[in-house]
Amino acid sequence: MSRLGELLDKGDELIxxxxxxxxxxxxxxxxEAKLAELxxxxxxxxxxxxxxxxAHASNVAMAIAMQRVGVEPxxxxxxxxxxxxxxxxxxxxxxxxxxxxxxxxxxDDVTAGxxxxxxxxxxxxxxxxxxxxNSLKEGRYLSGRKIDPAPSLVIGAVENPATHPLDxxxxxxxxxxxxxxxxxxxxxxxxxxxxxAFVAALHANGFTDKCAILPTVVxxxxxxxxxxxxxxxxxxxxxxxTIARVADADDSAEEAYQLVLEQCQHALALxxxxxxxxxxxxxxxxxxxxxxxxxxxxxxxxxxxxxxxALAN
Amino acid sequence: xxxxxxxxxxxKKPIWDCQMCGQCVLHDTGMTCPMTCPKxxxxxxxxxxxxxxxxxxxxxxxxVWVKAEDRSRNMPLLPTVWREHFNNLRPPVDxxxxxxxxxxxxxxxxxxxxxxxxxPVAEAPEAEAKA
Ligand code: SF4
Numbered sequence: 301m302s303r304l305g306e307l308l309d310k311g312d313e314l315i316x317x318x319x320x321x322x323x324x325x326x327x328x329x330x331x332e333a334k335l336a337e338l339x340x341x342x343x344x345x346x347x348x349x350x351x352x353x354x355a356h357a358s359n360v361a362m363a364i365a366m367q368r369v370g371v372e373p374x375x376x377x378x379x380x381x382x383x384x385x386x387x388x389x390x391x392x393x394x395x396x397x398x399x400x401x402x403x404x405x406x407x408d409d410v411t412a413g414x415x416x417x418x419x420x421x422x423x424x425x426x427x428x429x430x431x432x433x434n435s436l437k438e439g440r441y442l443s444g445r446k447i448d449p450a451p452s453l454v455i456g457a458v459e460n461p462a463t464h465p466l467d468x469x470x471x472x473x474x475x476x477x478x479x480x481x482x483x484x485x486x487x488x489x490x491x492x493x494x495x496x497a498f499v500a501a502l503h504a505n506g507f508t509d510k511c512a513i514l515p516t517v518v519x520x521x522x523x524x525x526x527x528x529x530x531x532x533x534x535x536x537x538x539x540x541x542t543i544a545r546v547a548d549a550d551d552s553a554e555e556a557y558q559l560v561l562e563q564c565q566h567a568l569a570l571x572x573x574x575x576x577x578x579x580x581x582x583x584x585x586x587x588x589x590x591x592x593x594x595x596x597x598x599x600x601x602x603x604x605x606x607x608x609x610a611l612a613n
Numbered sequence: 614x615x616x617x618x619x620x621x622x623x624x625k626k627p628i629w630d631c632q633m634c635g636q637c638v639l640h641d642t643g644m645t646c647p648m649t650c651p652k653x654x655x656x657x658x659x660x661x662x663x664x665x666x667x668x669x670x671x672x673x674x675x676x677v678w679v680k681a682e683d684r685s686r687n688m689p690l691l692p693t694v695w696r697e698h699f700n701n702l703r704p705p706v707d708x709x710x711x712x713x714x715x716x717x718x719x720x721x722x723x724x725x726x727x728x729x730x731x732x733p734v735a736e737a738p739e740a741e742a743k744a
Contacts (some may be wrong), residue, residue, distance in 0.1 A: 379630040379652075384705065406659045409652060409670045420652065427656040435730040444729025460660030465682045471700050479702055480733075482618075487660050534661030534669035582695050 302400040303372055304344040304453040304605070308482050309538060310513055313606060314595060315512055317374060317485060317576035318342035320366065322356035331362070332369040338580050340598045341591050343370040343433045344401050346485075347430050347475045347578075350381060352533070360390050366524025376455070377405030378463045379435075383423035385433065391436055395451035403485060404429040404476075412534055428474050430457050434480030457482035461498030461515075462491050470501035477502075483512040485577040488529070490538040492566055499570045508572030515567040516577040519590065520556050523547035525581050559587060564594055618714040635710030636724040641698035643684030643691070650677040655703040658682070704731050 307315050317375035318338040321329050328406040334399060339345060347363035358367075375394050377387055391402055406426035410418045424432060432442055439450030459473040473484055495515060502508050520526055523546045531536035542559070550553035567573055580587050591597070597605075618633070624629030630638060632648035638655065639646060647655050651670035660676030661669030666679045685691065685699040704727040710718060718724035 392744065406652065407653065408661060411670050412661075423655065423708075424705050425652070425656050426659070431702065431731065431733075432705075434733060438734045440730040442728045442730040455669040458660065460662075463658075463660065463662045463664070464666045464676065465658065465662075468657070468682045475700055476704055486731055534663070535659075535666040589696040593652075596621050 301452060302344065302454055304374065304401050304483070305598075308454065311509075314596065314602070315483070315514060316342050316599070317483075317514055317575070318345045319516075319579040320345040320347060320362065320371070320373075321350060322348060322354075323362065325358055328365055328368065331357075333364050334426045335366070335369065335371055336402075337583065338578060338587055339371045339586070340383055340600070341587060341596065342578070343372075343599055343602075344373060344374045346376050346403060347373045349376045349378040349405070349407070350413075351408075353380065353408050353418075354416070355413075355415070355473055360394055363394050364397045367397055369401060372401070374401035374403050375399055376403045376405060377429060378405045379424050379426065380407040380410060380420055380421050383421055386426065387429065388432065388499065390439055391433060391453070391495050392451065395436075395453065400452050401454045401456070401481075402433050404433055404459065404481070405458050407577055412610065419506055422549075424484075426457060427472075430455060430476050430479040430481050434451060437480070444479045454482060455480050456485065457481040458485050458487065459498075459537045460487035461485060462489040466494060467499070468500050470505075470507075472531055473502060474507050477507050477511045481511055483514060483574075486513065487517045487535060488516045488518045488528075488579070490510070490536070490542055492563075495567065496570060499572050503570075503572030507572075512574035513572055514575050514577045515573060516561055516579060517563045517567065518579040519560050519582045519586050520546075521582045521584065521586075522552040526556075551608065553582075557589070559583075559584075560592060564590065568594070617717050618712065621714045621716055626734055630693065633705055633712050633715075635713035635715050635718055636707060637715035637719065638703055639704070640695045641685075641701060643681040643686075643688055643699065645677055647677060647681070653706070655706065657700070659722075672722035 307313055321334045347361040348358045359376055363375045368372040387491045405424055410416055433455045437453040439447045452500055457476040461469050523543050525539045526543045529536045546556045622633055629646045630649050634648050658676055662676045666675055669676045674728045685696050
């Protein structure tokens, strides 16, 4: 089983996932170099599916590439570009290569990308895709046609705790958990009180025992990316005070680092949060500093310590 | 049968901007048609809703699901069971039914048919029979 699957079964250890950078050209070597900074800290990394509706090397190709360079992939599958037949084919295709982790998303609209004239698909929606992946795991295509042996899949989903309708977001997350999601990567949230309320609602109803909640934190270097996310990324709003805090600081890069550190600490302290999903926009070695400041050790050390512990018992 | 679809369209188009998907779920979604969501989502709002509650795709329009969620809680005279169905997991759209009368399909039960792989093994009728 995948390391992510094992960690989910264990139910207590920290889980760190990461957003793998996309690649638009080059070789496997180039891709490996791109992964190098974040990969050592992550239990698994997302092979994204045409993020923000921009075409890149495909989710399937990147997941297989990761597998080949020794990084555990999470195949991200969105509903924007492909219908249910193609989505099933992609999941079964990567399973053939030993990829087990699947993260199901509705996905940004085509209008968020650089080819807004494209046809949008959305044959399924996010919660339906979770149920579909669960069917494959049970050994059947949606049609009922048997899959023997059934692929061993570790299914997850996403949710945005920070946008409207705020009171409903936890229920929508619960719908995905009931459909089979065992981990939930949350959209980056710049409203700590919204994240708290969202996680608390899931925790109070026992959903955090069934599903690992992984809030996203984006390592930014200055006010630019905060402004960009606020104005241009659907579903993300960044309070003016937060942008001002970074923009007005003598050392914006350092202030941005402190903001990210605080976000991680805040998220990890919430009952029901199992770990973090890391996205690195800084690419300046800050992830190592961040993990050190948070007391998070590299994956290899966490893994071997857990093994030692298991042997000792 | 085309005549029923025509009557349905004439009534439901002006009130709900009905898209004639042939498998109506209006009662479960606060009498708000999910097929008017640009992504045609059947299971709640996407993560792209704007800070003002408007749609990611059409900034001038209030998100269909923000409206639906609000109405499903606050609309007067909506039966409690319909309110309770709001968060149900609705199955994928059967694209063959597009343009068909949902009234006809509701009476025949055709709109409730799902592909065999949709129902989890544990909940399938055969599993219940065995249990
Ligand atoms: S914002 Fe609302 S209406 Fe717009 S695509 Fe998302 S769910 Fe649909």
